[in-house]
Amino acid sequence: MDSNAERLVKVQKAIENTRERLHSCDLCPKKCRINRFEVPGFCMQKIEPRVSATVLHFGEEPPLVKEGGAGAIFFSGCSMSCLYCQNFAFSQKNSGKVFSFEELSRHFMKIQEEGAACIDLVTPTPNLYGFLKAYELALKEGFSLPVVFNTSGYEEVSTLRLLDGIVDIYLTDIRYTDDEVGKKYSLVPDYWTVTKKAVKEMFRQTGSFREENMRGVIVRHLVLPEGIAGTEEMAEFVAFELSSSVPISLMSQYRPVYRAREYYELSRRISEEEYDHALNVIDAFGLTGWMQHFESNEGYRAKPLRWD
DSSP states (O other): OOOHHHHHHHHHHHHHHHHHHGGGOOSSTTOOOOOTTTSOOTTSOOSSOEEEEEEEEOSSOHHHHTTTOEEEEEESOOSOOOTTOTTHHHHTSOOSEEOOHHHHHHHHHHHHHTTOSEEEEESOGGGHHHHHHHHHHHHHTTOOOOEEEEEOSOOOHHHHHHTTTTOSEEEEEOOOSOHHHHHHHHOOTTHHHHHHHHHHHHHHHHOBOBTTTTBEEEEEEEOOGGGTTOHHHHHHHIIIIIOTTSOEEEEOOOOOOTTGGGSGGGSSOOOHHHHHHHHHHHHHTTOOEEEEOOBTTTBOOEEESOOO
């Protein structure tokens, strides 16, 4: 990590740029051009950060949790509208509380004091300005945890460039590998076109994740029923357009919540056979990372695919 002084300079520059862009907001791929100082954008946010919860979260990937947990900040709002979103209450229904920058900064410091392994920003882009303002204050107080940018992958490259040297770990989904699929199930017209470029920018900034320096890209891939997620294409992209050293977090936790039952193909959980097929695909491309193991009545637990 850069020294706090070096990082503070980068954060202050990002604050200035972000503030200017909020007058006609183009921070996410929606580019709704709303003046967010006056009214909310597509993401339902103005400039003050809205947060659903701040918790020590033990359900993230093992190196992000360690002994103390990931210090998760669950922000409200989203630039996507996934029909099966497990977090729909705050991502799409906008539940949460508006914090002052000072209040959010105090939460950052409390997370650090409680022994978290990182600060885990869940869907931060709609509240990017609020995060940066709070982070600036926390840095001045000695905040030093690695910053995890926990994202759907549907991000604007020019916005990601503002975060170069600020974000340590990009924990990014690759949700689909077909724009039409993204349009049908997440109501965005260009998910894969946008996400490929965004993930390449994340990789340019930080490379493959390495636990020893808590830096780099981790790709999450949620296995969906009927092959909807495009696992083969995802694995091919990571292996040949990024690096086979980028770890994959292969998730089995899909549940048909929110509006999923409106679509027959989304109305069931995945089978063990579907998940095993996805594991075999990951292995065939020489990728490593973590899997979620099916355990009846016990939920899921992280488990290594194999170690490098």
